[in-house]
Amino acid sequence: MTDPVVIVGGDAAGLSAASKLSRDDPDREVIVFERGRWVSYAHCGEPYFVKGEVDTLDDLLSLSPAEIDERGIDLRREHEVVSVDTETRTVTVEGPDSAFDQPYGELVVATGARARTAPIAGSELTGAFTIHGLDSAAAVRALLTQPAEFAVDDLGGGDYVDKAELKRYGAMEPPETAAIVGGGYVGVEMAEALDAWDVDVHLFQRSALPVPTFGEAVGETVVDHLRERGVDLHLGAEVDELLGEDGRVAGVRCGDGSTLDADLAVVGVGVVPNVEIVDDTPVELGEMGAIAVDEYGETAVEGVYAAGDCAEDRHVVTGEPTWVPLGLTANRAGRAIGQTLAGTPTETGGIAGTAVVKAFDEECGRTGFVDADEAREAGFDPISRTITAGSRSGYYPGSEETTVTLVADRDSERLIGGSIVGTDRAAVRIDTVATALEGGLTIDEVERLDLAYAPPFSPVWDPVLVAAKVLNGAIEN
Amino acid sequence: MTDPVVIVGGDAAGLSAASKLSRDDPDREVIVFERGRWVSYAHCGEPYFVKGEVDTLDDLLSLSPAEIDERGIDLRREHEVVSVDTETRTVTVEGPDSAFDQPYGELVVATGARARTAPIAGSELTGAFTIHGLDSAAAVRALLTQPAEFAVDDLGGGDYVDKAELKRYGAMEPPETAAIVGGGYVGVEMAEALDAWDVDVHLFQRSALPVPTFGEAVGETVVDHLRERGVDLHLGAEVDELLGEDGRVAGVRCGDGSTLDADLAVVGVGVVPNVEIVDDTPVELGEMGAIAVDEYGETAVEGVYAAGDCAEDRHVVTGEPTWVPLGLTANRAGRAIGQTLAGTPTETGGIAGTAVVKAFDEECGRTGFVDADEAREAGFDPISRTITAGSRSGYYPGSEETTVTLVADRDSERLIGGSIVGTDRAAVRIDTVATALEGGLTIDEVERLDLAYAPPFSPVWDPVLVAAKVLNGAIEN
Numbered sequence: 001m002t003d004p005v006v007i008v009g010g011d012a013a014g015l016s017a018a019s020k021l022s023r024d025d026p027d028r029e030v031i032v033f034e035r036g037r038w039v040s041y042a043h044c045g046e047p048y049f050v051k052g053e054v055d056t057l058d059d060l061l062s063l064s065p066a067e068i069d070e071r072g073i074d075l076r077r078e079h080e081v082v083s084v085d086t087e088t089r090t091v092t093v094e095g096p097d098s099a100f101d102q103p104y105g106e107l108v109v110a111t112g113a114r115a116r117t118a119p120i121a122g123s124e125l126t127g128a129f130t131i132h133g134l135d136s137a138a139a140v141r142a143l144l145t146q147p148a149e150f151a152v153d154d155l156g157g158g159d160y161v162d163k164a165e166l167k168r169y170g171a172m173e174p175p176e177t178a179a180i181v182g183g184g185y186v187g188v189e190m191a192e193a194l195d196a197w198d199v200d201v202h203l204f205q206r207s208a209l210p211v212p213t214f215g216e217a218v219g220e221t222v223v224d225h226l227r228e229r230g231v232d233l234h235l236g237a238e239v240d241e242l243l244g245e246d247g248r249v250a251g252v253r254c255g256d257g258s259t260l261d262a263d264l265a266v267v268g269v270g271v272v273p274n275v276e277i278v279d280d281t282p283v284e285l286g287e288m289g290a291i292a293v294d295e296y297g298e299t300a301v302e303g304v305y306a307a308g309d310c311a312e313d314r315h316v317v318t319g320e321p322t323w324v325p326l327g328l329t330a331n332r333a334g335r336a337i338g339q340t341l342a343g344t345p346t347e348t349g350g351i352a353g354t355a356v357v358k359a360f361d362e363e364c365g366r367t368g369f370v371d372a373d374e375a376r377e378a379g380f381d382p383i384s385r386t387i388t389a390g391s392r393s394g395y396y397p398g399s400e401e402t403t404v405t406l407v408a409d410r411d412s413e414r415l416i417g418g419s420i421v422g423t424d425r426a427a428v429r430i431d432t433v434a435t436a437l438e439g440g441l442t443i444d445e446v447e448r449l450d451l452a453y454a455p456p457f458s459p460v461w462d463p464v465l466v467a468a469k470v471l472n473g474a475i476e477n
Numbered sequence: 478m479t480d481p482v483v484i485v486g487g488d489a490a491g492l493s494a495a496s497k498l499s500r501d502d503p504d505r506e507v508i509v510f511e512r513g514r515w516v517s518y519a520h521c522g523e524p525y526f527v528k529g530e531v532d533t534l535d536d537l538l539s540l541s542p543a544e545i546d547e548r549g550i551d552l553r554r555e556h557e558v559v560s561v562d563t564e565t566r567t568v569t570v571e572g573p574d575s576a577f578d579q580p581y582g583e584l585v586v587a588t589g590a591r592a593r594t595a596p597i598a599g600s601e602l603t604g605a606f607t608i609h610g611l612d613s614a615a616a617v618r619a620l621l622t623q624p625a626e627f628a629v630d631d632l633g634g635g636d637y638v639d640k641a642e643l644k645r646y647g648a649m650e651p652p653e654t655a656a657i658v659g660g661g662y663v664g665v666e667m668a669e670a671l672d673a674w675d676v677d678v679h680l681f682q683r684s685a686l687p688v689p690t691f692g693e694a695v696g697e698t699v700v701d702h703l704r705e706r707g708v709d710l711h712l713g714a715e716v717d718e719l720l721g722e723d724g725r726v727a728g729v730r731c732g733d734g735s736t737l738d739a740d741l742a743v744v745g746v747g748v749v750p751n752v753e754i755v756d757d758t759p760v761e762l763g764e765m766g767a768i769a770v771d772e773y774g775e776t777a778v779e780g781v782y783a784a785g786d787c788a789e790d791r792h793v794v795t796g797e798p799t800w801v802p803l804g805l806t807a808n809r810a811g812r813a814i815g816q817t818l819a820g821t822p823t824e825t826g827g828i829a830g831t832a833v834v835k836a837f838d839e840e841c842g843r844t845g846f847v848d849a850d851e852a853r854e855a856g857f858d859p860i861s862r863t864i865t866a867g868s869r870s871g872y873y874p875g876s877e878e879t880t881v882t883l884v885a886d887r888d889s890e891r892l893i894g895g896s897i898v899g900t901d902r903a904a905v906r907i908d909t910v911a912t913a914l915e916g917g918l919t920i921d922e923v924e925r926l927d928l929a930y931a932p933p934f935s936p937v938w939d940p941v942l943v944a945a946k947v948l949n950g951a952i953e954n
Contacts, residue, residue: 328928452833
């Protein structure tokens with residue numbers, strides 16, 4: 001008898017693989033080991049749950065326990081895979097009651113990533129959070145709620161939540177001042193979420209601008225907008241330490257010695273891939289520390305696959321391995337591996353690094369190479385131009401400034417990346433740029449794209465076309 | 478001395494050519510002959526001017542008279558070019574005072590299109606309009622305004638409007654019932670515009686569904702939505718005649734003999750290219766009756782170019798000539814010809830037939846081949862699938878149903894077209910499909926596009942990706 005497919009990790013990549021495999025090959029035995037209690041949840045929705053726009057934790061579950069059962073997936077929560085032996089094709093699992101060895105036919109490593117806290121001291125303090133996982137999101141919301149209005153069951157999540165911990169936070173006085181450390185996605189989304197609770201928000205960003213992967217033009221717009229919305233921005237400010245008092249967060253200290261009092265701290269300084277379980281195996285890691293895989297998601301060891309935030313992907317523009325831990329690619333790669341394991345070899349697909357983030361009313365998007373240094377490192381000779389154009393015909397109500405940056409390689413004249421920011425349907429327009437990257441279009445071809453025009457939706461020359469026109473002109477001269 | 482570049486027609490294509498040429502080669506003499514009084518106006522904005530969302534006619538002018546002067550363009554309004562002699566390189570022009578011959582070095586025919594009224598009798602009646610040009614749009618708005626509130630100067634347009642005609646309409650009692658003949662762009666946009674004035678709107682569409690070029694899925698959604706908004710739809714109903722009483726519209730008669738009383742009629746049954754001035758020349762027309770051009774917009778006669786609604790374009794998917802009279806391509810082709818004439822040969826770019834239209838709250842988009850018969854005629858073996866998915870993460874407020882149809886060629890598995898409809902940022906998403914057409918992507922590649930995901934803007938699987946996944950599955954099975 002064939003040993004089962006073992007999947008380590010029950011979130012986007014793991015459960016996508018399990019679902020697809022169960023559907024396409026119902027006879028194949030699949031076991032999913034998840035070390036926590038939560039599976040298949042919408043990580044990206046956490047700030048909106050904290051804000052209160054999303055009611056309960058249950059809303060964030062992509063698959064309910066019943067749906068998982070229906071799909072015939074043998075899911076074991078609170079089972080941690082602690083080691084892998086690729087020689088004997090066995091994983092060692094620590095369950096709630098005992099440890100055991102589980103042989104596998106094929107193995108899918110979908111262990112995700114964890115929030116980075118180093119090198120910031122003090123992140124174990126009460127009132128310090130990373131917003132990576134439903135438990136921390138629930139705890140922040142409990143803390144933000146007035147004790148008189150708090151009821152643990154309002155948060156949802158049934159038996160999966162740690163009610164004692166949430167009640168402890170729910171009983172505390174809500175914070176007045178929050179220090180958010182890190183101005184990436186989590187930072188700007190949490191600024192919006194905390195502002196909605198009338199907390200004074202201070203955002204600390206090490207570099208000169210927030211959302212640095214979105215480039216300068218987006219960063220500058222976000223700075224203006226966050227300030228307009230009352231967020232206190234500390235730019236070029238590196239937080240070294242969360243300060244505590246009686247075990248509770250009381251403030252932050254920056255590298256220059258300055259301090260700020262704060263009774264809530266959110267640390268969002270990036271994630272690191274969870275790759276420890278393959279440490280003593282021939283499975284290889286890539287340059288960025290994530291698991292190296294081929295175009296089918298298979299690692300250096302035959303029969304061992306990896307997908308999601310713990311694994312590399314292939315960059316659409318360079319064809320080279322890269323690590324960009326985001327939700328769509330995790331789902332897609334997991335699904336592709338499930339299909340491959342069911343007998344239809346399926347590529348996991350490339351990644352352009354497309355990302356969008358909402359900073360209050362500003363919609364920000366980016367894809368491909370935005371940063372000139374990164375483009376040069378990848379072997380390009382980047383040239384970029386930034387323009388601002390209306391989102392609709394100028395005479396039509398609701399037209400808003402939309403700022404687009406496009407980046408091309410001077411030599412090949414190929415589009416290699418871009419960013420966008422604006423308050424009117426800006427985010428979705430980054431898909432035009434992402435699709436052009438997949439198509440390998442030159443900036444000339446982008447300039448001639450037959451994009452949609454109608455006064456309520458776009459000016460005659462869509463902002464992306466205006467940017468292409470200007471960049472093309474710059475290349476020609 | 479070189480004879481001047483003569484441009485016939487002062488709207489999108491003509492003035493784009495003139496502007497670009499003047500900018501790139503300021504020494505070259507350019508004369509633009511426009512037979513009417515209006516130049517460079519936003520045709521697509523007319524329904525919104527009628528509705529009242531756009532205040533004045535002046536708002537619809539892309540270039541003010543002063544801007545045109547600044548660009549050094551020699552523009553002659555009310556000068557009609559009545560014939561062209563390509564042997565002697567001369568056009569005959571009828572001006573307000575006299576007729577004269579004008580020699581040209583190069584000629585750009587940018588004569589546009591006109592609203593079709595045939596075979597519907599009675600369109601000369603007072604109260605019958607085609608909404609093709611600012612004069613008719615202004616007249617409808619004058620008619621809709623209560624006489625006591627009407628002031629001709631409120632409409633703007635300065636000396637270019639026919640004030641006597643507008644005052645005549647302004648003095649009439651506003652209509653109670655409107656019959657819109659034709660359910661294309663103009664029809665659905667005018668339904669929204671007239672509804673805003675509390676007119677009872679009846680929309681007559683010859684085929685079974687409105688906006689037929691957008692395909693069934695869009696058409697069905699628009700039907701439901703128009704009915705919800707109180708529009709009386711008459712589908713499969715061919716209007717033969719506008720009925721009159723004392724020279725004023727009093728109703729419509731359909732092919733089946735049924736009649737409807739109405740005191741306003743809007744006819745929007747398509748446009749025909751204005752190609753008569755090249756009738757007796759070797760300039761050739763294409764199959765659809767528009768002027769045939771090469772990839773630089775040059776006609777069969779050297780030195781004679783054509784652009785905009787009177788000319789053909791090359792289809793992005795087939796590479797074959799096609800005629801899709803829309804604003805962006807007119808602007809783009811005109812600009813490209815201006816650049817070519819200034820010494821830098823520039824292709825006018827292909828057309829995918831991308832179009833978007835707003836039907837009250839529904840945003841509709843289409844690109845490429847949507848209709849199966851048209852796809853077959855072009856040599857494809859079309860296969861299509863339609864899906865409905867959320868516009869945002871299901872748990873995020875404001876997610877709305879978005880319906881996407883994608884069409885592929887079964888043999889090559891190449892994407893050849895698509896449509897979209899929904900109330901939340903649906904229109905802009907058609908650009909993803911249009912860009913994929915330009916890139917020649919297979920449906921497999923579309924399925925693996927790295928599109929943007931964040932809960933406020935898109936679900937993990939963007940509706941376009943869901944459609945690609947389903948269509949790809951259908952092709953594989």
